[in-house]
Amino acid sequence: MLAPVHVRTLTSKTASSIFHCSVSVRQDDDVVKSFAHSIVWQHAEFLFVPSTTTIVPIPGVVFVDTFTALSCPSLRIDAKFLDGRSGTHPDDPLPSVERDWRSPSIATGASSRLDNNARTPSFSFSPPPPSTPTQHRTVSSVVTSPNGTASPRSPDETESVAGRLGNLNLTPRQSSLAMSDVGAAIADVANGLDEQTPRPAASSPDFGRPSPSPSPSPRPRLKAKRLPHNVKDEEPPSNRFHDPTVQQAFGEAKTLMRSLANALGSSSLHVNPDSTIQRLHRQAQDLSRFQCPSTRTVGFVGDSGVGKSSLLNSLLDSQHLARTSNSGAACTCVVTEYHYHDSRDFVIDVELFSQEKLMDQITELLQTYRRHHLPSEENETAVGAVVREVEDVGEVEDVEEQAKVAHDTFKAMFRDRLKDEQFLTTKPKDYVLSTLRSWVLEARPSQIEGIKTRSSLQECSDLLMHLTSETAEATEPAVWPYIRKIKVFLDSHILRKGLVLVDLPGLRDLNSARRMITERYLVECDEIFAVCNIGRAMTDVGVFSVFELAQKAKLSNVGIICTRSDDIQASEAVRDWRGHSAEQVQKLSNNVSTVQSKISDIALKLLDEDTGDESESEVYNKLYRDKNKAEKLLLQHQFNLKKYLVETRNTTVISELQTKYGNKVPARTLQVFCVSNTEYWAKRSMPRDDALPSLELSCILNLRKHCLSIVADTQLEAVKQLVVNDIPALVGDVALWVQSGAGSTDAEQKRAVRETLDEVERRLKKDLTGRNSMLSKIAKSFAEDFKTRVYDNGNTDSWTQTAIAAGSNWNEWGHQTYSAFCRNYGSHCTKAAGGWHDWNEEIIAGMVTDLVIPWQRLCSLFDAGIEQAIDSVDESMEWALEFLEDELEGFSFTVTLSQVLLCHKNTMLSEAQKAYDDFETSLSTLQVDALSGIRTSLIGQAMESSYKACNLDSGGGSHTRRKGYINGTIARRDLFRNLMRDFRRRLNGLADSLQADLLNTIRAHLAMIGETLDLIRRENVATESEGNPELRSRLGEEVSLATEKMRLIQQVIVG
The missing domain is CATH 1.20.120 (Four Helix Bundle (Hemerythrin (Met), subunit A))
Structure with missing residues (x-):
């Protein structure tokens, strides 16, 4: 068996804050796995710390590591085995590697190896065996200086690296650390290596627990602010359901049920179909996996091109999931529902239009096309002119646009079959329809109907693109015209609590079948958002059509989302705004211009100070530092300007929209959100503190919070039902099973008890479900x-x-x-009609x-x-x-029985x-x-x-x-x-x-x-309980524990 590998890292004074590593895993001289990443332990699934460290590899696997700093010509790792293998001596070192960071083999070769491997090997960690300390051999520390000469570094100085990262505890598969944290830790090590006070090295590092007497460090090992933004950490809605104490109590309730299920499953009775324990065990398992049901649907409706797909990507926190391409000429908007499921894969369920519905659409499209291209006696002008058939120029444009959509839809559905487009107008209408019907029968893509599973976001996105989009170079018939609805099931935080998000075509969609589908969704949705471009929010006809429908249908659950809130220029704002707002924009713009000028001046001075030996020039170094500071200040001033522009316009637009449409939703305040998908994704992957200002400015976080609040009330009621009635009822049943084994009732008493219980059951069935019960007469009474x-x-x-x-x-x-x-x-609406x-x-x-x-x-x-x-x-x-x-x-048993019946x-x-x-x-x-x-x-x-x-x-x-x-x-x-x-x-x-x-x-x-x-x-229940005293004793303890803890849980959740 292989002994642990002993590793020591050596670094130079000029090590930068960014590291790149290439790792190969070899077995019998063959490369088993190779990969590359900025942080080795996150993706290699074994622990490598820049210090004297112990790694336990998979038996039979040898590690060959290369660790190179981007601005350090030599960052060296020496590794050696501590026992013999394949004819090698325990003290014979494995080859160490020393490369220039500019080498293509590091920059490109390593990353190409990463792409060719779907998985990385799994490893476990343990400290070196205390019984063999003499096997450890310290590798000499060597540093290559900038001029290329090697110089020794003291062990204490090198060991300061280990002290900087300390007792880092990482698990191989479910690490709680983010990449940004680990990168920040290495950055701290590299930037401050020579400024550290040397500390003695630990002789035997322990990864599982902190050091008994940790040495102080001037920097934290891992900074929380370097964590990337996590949507789960966003401020929840104010509803009590999202209160951390409620969520904790909810989790503890399910944990109690897992414990009870384990106890019920501790004997073979739970696999016996005739055993009462089997039923109780199944119920405990079900309650331990309790999930609040999906109860609320939010619809997003808007015309093509307003950014609905990008908006849903942002809300789902999946950048490239929904289709964002708009390359297709024809209308490609398919109703798409997004549902939650507890799995990392993606499930897509496709529903096609029926043959009858497809022919209805084709008939309408053909009529639209022929009306535009065919002259009539009522329209004696040239083909395509519709002057007498329409009322004004706008109507002419509508007819032309509808005819174009019909043309593009036919081309998408039938491709090369429609080479002769004159066929649509020169042949009799009935003949054309008959031909198109036969083409539909042959081309209808029945193979895509039903459920498809994809393992990655990219695969899911590609499938959705294929299902919903039109590409100019496509040669095969498109499938989107045949699709009525798509359901996508995925693991997304916003869906986890029971929301269903629906991407809907606009009510002005030129496909009337899709308009009708949207109309039904809007009537039945729990919340509706009309989506529009912020630049046209006040005049957007699509928004008006949504509120028109809401007014007709007496709907009050309608709001507005304005997209592209970041699309605003300071020069336009100064020209269009007045008073204090314009002055503030000018002031913030001047701040940006001032710093930009300063940076330009410093750049010129840097050129003047370029003596060829920058490292020896104090003036040059100071100018370089000043330039870095000025560039950071410029970014802050630019953000301040953007923030003022965006928030000022958002406030104005929200006020104007609430004034215009507020009276159409009298039962509530009109909800208006101005969002920027571009701003959301601009810094989404950066560390949390760096990303948060942009994320908040995007307003996606506020919109996500509002959507979650829609479902919060019903979810809280479901959790209350669980802890107040469902769990106590099961615990009571288990308690009755335990009590049935006490054997303190004689035969006469048992007979009296059975007769009483039988009477209760008969009476309840008659009064509640009998023919003359009130419940059985509701339908007739209402009718x-x-x-x-x-x-x-x-x-x-x-x-x-x-x-x-x-x-x-x-x-x-x-x-x-x-x-x-x-x-x-x-x-x-027309003037002629009044x-x-x-x-x-x-x-x-x-x-x-x-x-x-x-x-x-x-x-x-x-x-x-x-x-x-x-x-x-x-x-x-x-x-x-x-x-x-x-x-x-x-x-x-009477008290327990009464409590169970009360729960029911x-x-x-x-x-x-x-x-x-x-x-x-x-x-x-x-x-x-x-x-x-x-x-x-x-x-x-x-x-x-x-x-x-x-x-x-x-x-x-x-x-x-x-x-x-x-x-x-x-x-x-x-x-x-x-x-x-x-x-x-x-x-x-x-x-x-x-x-x-x-x-x-x-x-x-x-x-x-x-x-x-x-x-x-039932006698067999008592026999079962009496015959299993150990199980009865354990379940008695579980019941006592659950009863005590459930009182506290109920106090927290119910209040």
């Missing part, structure tokens, strides 16, 4: 209330007349205006007027009904508790309330769908085919036909009857789902209560 209070009171004839009157008003508009509203599915109109809202105006108040009253009635149902659960469980305490008074009661009530909360959320969505005019609402879907028919029509008489499509639909006697039937069907479905959820919750807990009762009434 009847809707019918009598809303459905039967609908005056469909009156609503139809109101809609016809609205249609008559639109008939007075010119064909250009009418056609523009049809192309925008009834929601548009401003903004939403045809869908005007069609159902009478219906909304008549139903709003009855609907509100109905929702209040639902509140009262569910409150009574939940009260019935509470009353039944209270009866059970009182009955058991009366009938089983005096039994040792609390959990049932909590989960029943959550089910109703979800029902209320669904009611809000139903209200939007039934009583608003958004495109995905009931009326929007009812009008969809009419709008599409209008858009497909062209040529002579098309204006008359368009009016016929619209007026014919709104005049149909069954339009509002069908709307009310859909309204009723949706409500009944929600009521059925609520009842099913409530009954399933109650039945699940009644089953658990039955298992608890079995711990007392």
Whole structure:
């Protein structure tokens, strides 16, 4: 077996603060592993300290090390084995290496070796064997001076290096040290080596614990400020869930469950399927792995090019994850959800459009393309001119842009099949559609649908780029037009607490199918952010469209994110701003100019002082130091200027946006964030203290904090449920198992106990889940209330007349205006129409007027009904508790049993309330769908085919036909009857789902209560407990410990 390697490092006076190392691992003269990095122990997974050190290698492996300082011609390492191997003598040294730092073999060869190895060898560390100290042979210290001559360095002086790094404790695989810390430590060593007071070397360094009498050091071994920024260290939201004491208590609760699971698994009973211990063991394991569920979704919606992908990269702290390329000509925005999973790999789940949905899109795209390129009788100008079909220049540009998107999408989907583009316009429309349908059947990429796993960030990024982007040189058909949605699962801090982030196309996206998907997400998301460029925030049409939708759908959870906050020039600010702000910018700019001039002056003086022997010139050295100081001062002044510019404009923009849109979210203060992804990544990888000013100026940290706060309340409630009810219920079950082995109950008493417990179980099942229970009648009750209070009171004839009157008003508009509203599915704004109109809202105006108040009253009635149902659960469980305490008074298990049942009661009530909360959320969505005019609402879907028919029509008489499509639909006697039937069907479905959820919750807990009762009434449980006294004793101790500690944990978490 190999003995430890004895290593001593030697350095020169001119060693710089940056080191590069190359390490080869050899076995039988063959290179097994080679790698290079600035810090050897971080990546080699063995400990190398620039001092007299001991390294224990893998048996049979020899180390050959090269350690070179960037500005030191000679930094030498001598290493030798302490025993014989392969014919060598224990004192024969391994070859030492001495190279110039400028050698290409160090600068490039080593790094190329790193790239060719996926993993590095694993090593363990131990101090040298105390029994063989005489084997240690000190290597002589040699230093090569700048003139190339070797000179000795005293052992004490060299040993100061060891003292500088002291008793460094590093683990091979899970080091808590960051690279920046280790680099800083080596920098301290190199820069201050000759200024140290010599200290005697330790004869036997111990890496596992500090020295009994450590020598003082003028510098800390590792500076905390050199740590890189860690998102986990960012200030959490003010919610108690993120309080460190709460998080610690949460962790301790799970640790208790791990301990209990280990105890339950200490005997073979936990693998016996008929054993009660198996169930308890499984439950303990589940609670020890408890994770707060994903409960909140945040949507980011914006037009192409506003920086959504870069923004999500920053929030996820994964710089190159989301697609940031914009090289594709066609619209390539695919809905992308980001979910958390507890693994270092990346999982991508792809959902494709159905064949029917794809053909709907292709039909619309073809109509758009033909409308632009084909003349018609109504449009007698040259091909491509749309002067009479559109209202103004802006409309012309929109039609041209839509036609270009259609063209680019067809080229992306079909590539070389579409060599003859005239085919799209010269052939009959039905023939073209039939051909395109056959191409879609053949080209639809069904092989990409489903789940794909990638092991690295780069691989995941490449796959996402392939799925969502268009490249100009591509020859194969693109896949993005076929994709409806992508889910990405990754390990990211912002997702860890239950958030789901969604990248959404803008509501002005020229692909109407994707617009509709975005609309549904915005209605259902817990938080919505409209993303825009800060330079156009006040006029951004995409932001306006989001707030327009929010107003129609009565949404108040909308905010704004302005990107590129760093994109501002001081010269423009001085010109555009006024008063104190302009003066301050000028002052800060002058500070920058002054230092820049000083640096230029010093540079000229340095040229004058260049005598050829700079090291001997005191003036030259002083000028060089002055230049370094001035350059640092320049960086600070430049940052101060940038900070003032960014923060001043941010304040102004936030105020203006809150003034403009604040009244559209009356229930809360409008949240506005101005962020810079460029500023976030500029210094992200630098040490924390160096990076923090830029990170804070980017405002990404504040936005991340806000997003985390969205989920904090629900996560705290989940943790409370865990420590107040779930864990105590399990601990109580274990306690009952322990008590069942006491054997103090006679046969008659056991019979009486069983009868009592059976009665409780029968009564609870009947009262809570029987046919006549309140929970079993909720769906029927809610459906009847809707019918009598809303459905039967609908005056469909009156609503139809109101809609016809609205249609008559639109008939007075010119064909250009009418056609523009049809192309925008009834929601548009023109001067000719007198401003903004939403045809869908005007069609159902009478219906909304008549139903709003009855609907509100109905929702209040639902509140009262569910409150009574939940009260019935509470009353039944209270009866059970009182009955058991009366009938089983005096039994040792009664108190424990009551506590377990109380936990189940609390959990049932909590989960029943959550089910109703979800029902209320669904009611809000139903209200939007039934009583608003958004495109995905009931009326929007009812009008969809009419709008599409209008858009497909062209040529002579098309204006008359368009009016016929619209007026014919709104005049149909069954339009509002069908709307009310859909309204009723949706409500009944929600009521059925609520009842099913409530009954399933109650039945699940009644089953658990039955298992608890079995711990007392089943003979085999008592036999099992009596037959395992050691396990019973250990579990008794675990129960006592858990009970005591859970009281303290509950005090911390519940407060």
